Amino acid sequence: MAEPRCAKCGAKTEEGFLLLQARHSIPRNPGLSSAVGTWVEGPVKYGFFGLVLRKRRRYRVTLRRCTRCGYVETWATDPVS
Numbered sequence: 001m002a003e004p005r006c007a008k009c010g011a012k013t014e015e016g017f018l019l020l021q022a023r024h025s026i027p028r029n030p031g032l033s034s035a036v037g038t039w040v041e042g043p044v045k046y047g048f049f050g051l052v053l054r055k056r057r058r059y060r061v062t063l064r065r066c067t068r069c070g071y072v073e074t075w076a077t078d079p080v081s
């Protein structure tokens with residue numbers, strides 16, 4: 001598959017992902033307290049134990065960033081079990 005070009009200016013794009021970093025992350029190793037962005041079916045809903053995620057479809061979010069103008073496009077194609 002050809003590498004996607006920017007939908008705004010047509011330049012090259014580069015692959016990346018959305019990092020969700022905890023407010024109190026570990027300075028020397030922020031990867032331990034961070035997560036990858038996930039698309040979740042339905043509206044945001046909080047229950048007693050936090051966000052309600054049961055029985056909702058989830059997909060890992062991947063991004064492509066334009067190397068010229070910075071425009072970012074988002075895909076959610078990899079199901080999360």
Ligand SMILES: [Zn+2]
Pocket residue numbers: 006007008009010011066067068069070071
């Ligand atoms: Zn662009």
